[in-house]
Amino acid sequence: METVSKSTLSSSAKERSLILWFDEVGIGDIPLVGGKNASLGEMIQQLSPKGIDVPTGFATTAYAYRYFIKSAGLEPKLRKLFADLDVEDVKNLRERGKKARSLLIHTPFPIELREAIATAYQVLSERYNAETDVAVRSSATAEDLPDASFAGQQESYLNVVGTEGVLAACHKCFASLFTDRAISYRHTKGFDHFSIALAVGVQKMVRSDLATSGVMFSIDTETGFKDAALITAAYGLGENVVQGAVNPDEYYVFKPTLKAGFRPIINKKLGSKELKMIYDDGSKFTKNVSVSTADKGKFAITDEEILQLARWASLIEDHYSQVHSIYTPMDIEWAKDGITNQLFVVQARPETVQSQKTGNVLRTYRLVGKAGEQGSSGAEEQTENTAPLPLVTGRAIGEAISQGKAHLILDVHRIDQFQAGEVLVTERTDPDWEPIMKRASAIVTNSGGRTCHAAIIARELGVPAIVGCGNATDILKTGQEVTISCAEGEEGKVYPGLLPFEVQEVPLEDLPRTRTQILMNVGNPQEALSLSAIPNDGVGLARTEFIIANQIQIHPMALIHYDLLKDEFVKAKIADITALYNDKPQYFVDKLAQGIGRIAAAFYPKPVIVRMSDFKSNEYANLLGGQQFEPHEENPMLGWRGAARYYDQGYREAFALECHAIKRVREEMGLTNVIPMIPFCRTPDEGRLVLAEMAKNDLKQGVNDLQVYVMCELPNNVIMAEEFADVFDGFSIGSNDLTQLTLGIDRDSALVARLFDERSQGVKRMVKMAIETAKKRNRKIGICGQAPSDYPEFAQFLVEQGIDSISLNPDSVLKTMLEVAKVEKELPAP
Numbered sequence: 001m002e003t004v005s006k007s008t009l010s011s012s013a014k015e016r017s018l019i020l021w022f023d024e025v026g027i028g029d030i031p032l033v034g035g036k037n038a039s040l041g042e043m044i045q046q047l048s049p050k051g052i053d054v055p056t057g058f059a060t061t062a063y064a065y066r067y068f069i070k071s072a073g074l075e076p077k078l079r080k081l082f083a084d085l086d087v088e089d090v091k092n093l094r095e096r097g098k099k100a101r102s103l104l105i106h107t108p109f110p111i112e113l114r115e116a117i118a119t120a121y122q123v124l125s126e127r128y129n130a131e132t133d134v135a136v137r138s139s140a141t142a143e144d145l146p147d148a149s150f151a152g153q154q155e156s157y158l159n160v161v162g163t164e165g166v167l168a169a170c171h172k173c174f175a176s177l178f179t180d181r182a183i184s185y186r187h188t189k190g191f192d193h194f195s196i197a198l199a200v201g202v203q204k205m206v207r208s209d210l211a212t213s214g215v216m217f218s219i220d221t222e223t224g225f226k227d228a229a230l231i232t233a234a235y236g237l238g239e240n241v242v243q244g245a246v247n248p249d250e251y252y253v254f255k256p257t258l259k260a261g262f263r264p265i266i267n268k269k270l271g272s273k274e275l276k277m278i279y280d281d282g283s284k285f286t287k288n289v290s291v292s293t294a295d296k297g298k299f300a301i302t303d304e305e306i307l308q309l310a311r312w313a314s315l316i317e318d319h320y321s322q323v324h325s326i327y328t329p330m331d332i333e334w335a336k337d338g339i340t341n342q343l344f345v346v347q348a349r350p351e352t353v354q355s356q357k358t359g360n361v362l363r364t365y366r367l368v369g370k371a372g373e374q375g376s377s378g379a380e381e382q383t384e385n386t387a388p389l390p391l392v393t394g395r396a397i398g399e400a401i402s403q404g405k406a407h408l409i410l411d412v413h414r415i416d417q418f419q420a421g422e423v424l425v426t427e428r429t430d431p432d433w434e435p436i437m438k439r440a441s442a443i444v445t446n447s448g449g450r451t452c453h454a455a456i457i458a459r460e461l462g463v464p465a466i467v468g469c470g471n472a473t474d475i476l477k478t479g480q481e482v483t484i485s486c487a488e489g490e491e492g493k494v495y496p497g498l499l500p501f502e503v504q505e506v507p508l509e510d511l512p513r514t515r516t517q518i519l520m521n522v523g524n525p526q527e528a529l530s531l532s533a534i535p536n537d538g539v540g541l542a543r544t545e546f547i548i549a550n551q552i553q554i555h556p557m558a559l560i561h562y563d564l565l566k567d568e569f570v571k572a573k574i575a576d577i578t579a580l581y582n583d584k585p586q587y588f589v590d591k592l593a594q595g596i597g598r599i600a601a602a603f604y605p606k607p608v609i610v611r612m613s614d615f616k617s618n619e620y621a622n623l624l625g626g627q628q629f630e631p632h633e634e635n636p637m638l639g640w641r642g643a644a645r646y647y648d649q650g651y652r653e654a655f656a657l658e659c660h661a662i663k664r665v666r667e668e669m670g671l672t673n674v675i676p677m678i679p680f681c682r683t684p685d686e687g688r689l690v691l692a693e694m695a696k697n698d699l700k701q702g703v704n705d706l707q708v709y710v711m712c713e714l715p716n717n718v719i720m721a722e723e724f725a726d727v728f729d730g731f732s733i734g735s736n737d738l739t740q741l742t743l744g745i746d747r748d749s750a751l752v753a754r755l756f757d758e759r760s761q762g763v764k765r766m767v768k769m770a771i772e773t774a775k776k777r778n779r780k781i782g783i784c785g786q787a788p789s790d791y792p793e794f795a796q797f798l799v800e801q802g803i804d805s806i807s808l809n810p811d812s813v814l815k816t817m818l819e820v821a822k823v824e825k826e827l828p829a830p
Contacts, residue, residue: 018064018116022056022203027323033059034139034199039348047319052312053344055204056127057134058120060170062141062197064113068174072107075194078178087187090416090435093180100178109171117170118163121202131161133205133279135346136169138176141197155179158237158277159205159285166202173200181431188438206346209278209286210338212300213238214248215451216309217351218255218317219329221459222399222450222490224354225529225602226329228266229253229310232451233300235291236276238333238346244428244448244455245288247271247395247468249300253310254601254669262670265306266597267525268590270580271449272296272470297579301336308343309334316348329354331451353459360509362533365401365487366811368500388495391476392444394469396485396492397455399530401501402464403483404441406476423484425476429454437461442484444472444494466492489526506814511535512821516798517805519609520813521784524550525595528602531810535817538606538673539599540732540807541784544613544658547595549623552588553577556654558625559584570625577624585657592661593669600671607673609709609732609784609807612658614679616641637746642680642711647689659697666704677709677732684720687727701729712781713737718766721773731774732807735785735794739763758787759794771801780804788812792819799823 014020014032025033025041033041037059044054069075081099086092109117125132137156155176157169176182177198186193206213214233219226234241234248241248248271254264273296280287301309313332320328333347407422409415412432418424420439428447429437437443437454438461445454448467458465464486466472476482476494483499486492519540522528525547548556554574558565562584565571574584581587600608616636620626629650633639645651665671676699681687687710691701694708701708710717710724713734717724724731735758740747742763745756757763767783774781782805788795789812798806799820808816 016063017061018067018113019058019120020061021058021120022054022201025059027320031141032061032063032199034062034141034197034201035349036137036139036347037199037201038139040201040203042319042323043316043345043348047315050315052315053342055206055344055346057124057201057203059139059202060113060117060200062199064116065174065177065197065199068107068110068113071110074103074107077103079194082193085183085187087184087435093184093435097178097180097183100183101175104175104178105171109167114167117167117202121163121166124202124204128204131163133159133161134166135201135203135205136160136166136173137201137203137347138173139199139201140177140182141199156239157285158239159209159279170200170202174198179431181434184435203346206335206344207337207339208335209237209276211336211341212236213333213335214241214300216313216332216334217329217451218313218332219351219354220252220529221351221354221455222397222486223529223533225532226327227255227604228529228601229255229258229313230450231306231309231313232271232449234271234273234276235295235300236278236288237286238335239286240275240277240288241449241451242333242453243430244445244452244467246273246275246449247447247470248273248449248451250449251301251306252598253306254597254604254671255310255314256604257601257670258307258310259314260670262668263303263307264597264601264669264671265303265594266601266669267594268299268306270297270299271468273300274447299580305336305343312343312345316345320348320350324350331456353456360507362504362506362508364504364506365399365485366502366504367401367483367485367487368502388497388499390485390493390495391482392466392469392472392494394444394466394472394492395448395450395455396488396490397443397450397458397465397467398462398486400462400464401483401485401487401503402442403481403498403501406444406478406480406482408473408476408478410473423482425472427473428452429457437463442466444469444476444484446470446472464492466494469494489524489530491526508535511814511817514817514820515824516803516820517782518813518817518820519607519782519784519805519807520603521789521807521809522599523547525598527810528599532602534810534813536603536606536813537805539603539608540782540805541677542596542599542608542610544592544596544611545615545619547592548613548615549619551595552591553624554588555620555623555626555629556585556588556657557629557651558623559588560653560657561629565625566628567625574624588657589660589664592658593664596661596674597665597669597671600665600674601669603673604671605673607675608671609675609677609782610662611677611679611711612642612646612655614642637740637748643678643682643686643690644680646678647686647693652693655693656697659694659699663698666706672705675707675709675730677711678728679711679734680713680737681710681724682714682716684723684727687724691727709780711737712770713741713785715741715766718770718773721770722777725774725777725779728779730780731770731782733767733770733781733783733785735763735767735783735787738766738785739787742766758785759791759797764797767798768801771798771803775802782807788816792816795819796823800827 022041027042030038216231231251232248240246250269252267257264275288329351408425418436423442424440443465483495517537521541523543523546578587618636621630646655707729709730710728712731784807789809
């Protein structure tokens, strides 16, 4: 598609024009053509030369709208109509809106305006084909501002053909300035109904009905993490994604290393994509049809297309940030043409929620009594979770917790029954629902993804929402008391009853910086972008076990030897989980790399120490297919775990997959801040065997600045620390296992639990020796066990010994940071 070039007009001529072409306007022309059209013109003029393709077209101007209103004498009639408007009264709002729209629709366009639109459409048709297909979209002069999103407030029409069709669609767009939701939104935001004008964009259609489309943000919409681009994709025209009629695929790309030439796709999530909107040959412009099972089961776009879209999102964000002289994250609609296979950007507007938040207060929500993730120096520890099982789950919007009585409403005409403070439960929302969305304590929908209408409005209102639940309207009942939690990562959960929760607010301006590095223990990649907002110096323990158990779920050897699996039920389940993969081991590498990559990206360029897998054999056996590959051990805690597995014939192939994942994160994604760490390494010679195994899989110590650390969690790691320092680049003390093995206590045994104490003199001497030797050998040494999170006095002891870093559970970071700063103040300067 080419740009239709028109001669440049003077500013005074522009202001009196009924029609302006997109390539005649820029971002400074919002008062003339509205935000949407001004942005399209800006991109065509400034970003097309940089390779971003934008379909061309023209806009009716604000002057044209005012000329229409004035020539027909409509303003006095509208003012009289709105004299007793009450937007809180749904019935009153409906009546006023309906009469206003009827007034505009039944008032003919002035002949000059009809001719201007018809002529411009004919020029566009000459460029492409007779009666070319166009999208006709409303563009208000107050929309797409950095602090207010009028997205979806007025109407849009797709696949409009013919002069009369375009004129009728433009007329309906004018009338849509007075939709109920637009009236309500303007009133809430303090905009005068009569100072805003309505422009209309007429844009060449992209044939995404034959391909795919979606929405992308140049910022993470939930956490405000600035360095990730979020892309959604589904089949057909993009309205279904915007309206939340489908659950789209989601992709995250890390922008800093993307700009450096790497391929950092840090997350891919398959959506159900049930419907696609296509052209309708009948009386309607478009229709929805079902997507085939085969297409639903695969990603809608390729990795190359994901990366191209992410590059465009970065370019658009950079350009608008420069234009506005302030960081301006963007909300962008894109489409792929099914005839040419070309990608296009069809809209771009400033993101209006995260960009308006101040970063000087950290607010966190937590269910009281729900056990959090525990730091562990050994394998993943499970703590009792006292929250009930959720009734339904979906995609969390926001990071808050709310509660109230559920109110199930499936018909927008019944919204007047909704009471303030209730939880809105419905199939999906569109702008007609907005008058009650602002009164909801939370919103739950069956369909939609992170970029759907319900998600965008919920974020703007600061209301927690869970979208794409699938079955919420079947499970939840009107009047039922529920708690909505969006504070547990990407998955939002609706719990029965009114569960207790707490909100913590921490001002970030006056936090002290410490000489001792304060790192974090992170296991769940879904929480990483959010956790990175907590002041920190990196990640001291990223546990691969969480990713393997929760996101991969399958024993790696069962993937490598899939054809030899004996249990047919297990084989079928693995086949279902890995349906996208003919090469089953590749599933393990992809998922592990994305999980590690997401954590590494969240904290980049700070160090992220990734512990290689440290399940015990009984825990490995619980993975799908694990029973066939794991021995029965009397004491798995002291058995075949950690380093001993990596070079053993029974696990060597699986360890190779872990190495491939680390290699991909560092070399393909460009996240060289990842430092692999070897757990439960019994002797220096065993360490050398592991390093040799890593080298066989192209992870060579010293190449591409690769460092390899070792867990210091066995008495022998301390006693032979000099020799271990010859093998490894750094140490991380695992206080849990070190305490267990120093005191000879089974930490899983309730009978001797009272004797387990990291503060005992023997354990502290071990820690002191380890720190002294590491310092002597100029090796980094930190701690990633539980003790400093639980005991401030233990943290004090570590600082006094001169430890380089302390890695803590996220909820202990700020408290311990203050404690460490106090201790450092009293110590003599180094």
